[in-house]
Amino acid sequence: MSGTSTVARCVTDAGAGTTDGHAGRRLRRLLLTGAAGCLVAGAGYLAAVDPHDPAAVMPTCPTKALTGLDCPACGGLRLAHDLLHGMPAAAAHDNLFLLVCAPLLVALVVRQARAYERGVRAPLPRPVAHGIAGAALAWMVVRNLPGWPLTPTTG
DSSP: OOOOOHHHHHHHHHHHHOOOOOHHHHHHHHHHHHHHHHHHHHHHHHHHHHHTSSSSOOOOOHHHHHHHOOOOTHHHHHHHHHTTOOHHHHHHHHHHHHHHHHHHHHHHHHHHHHHHHHTOOOOOOOOHHHHHHHHHHHHHHHHSSSSOOOOOOOO
């Protein structure tokens, strides 16, 4: 064995998806549990704080800030807030594309998390990646057309 510590090997191997040992699996499960905890905390914050309110502390979209255009994900926090409060029509108004794509995106994230937990790679097939990227680009163009009725709403 070289001078590399066990923890460093586990962290490196967990990131590379090559460790089959108990320590690597345990570290990957710990990281996935932490990610799930962050997701729950974020959902809790979105349930409590209304992103439609301009005074709410929410991240700014870099695309919107730099170009003034709505990116494919603009309105996503408002959409999540509306869904957490049982308002699907308002969610559709905030970002119809994300609402329609949500089942696919959730399935892809779950697929990736399961693969990561097992320590294997699960690359996204090129046709799926290209399809998602093309649809997102088309959505960005359409939603920024003058007069497009479904724009993210604010307070």
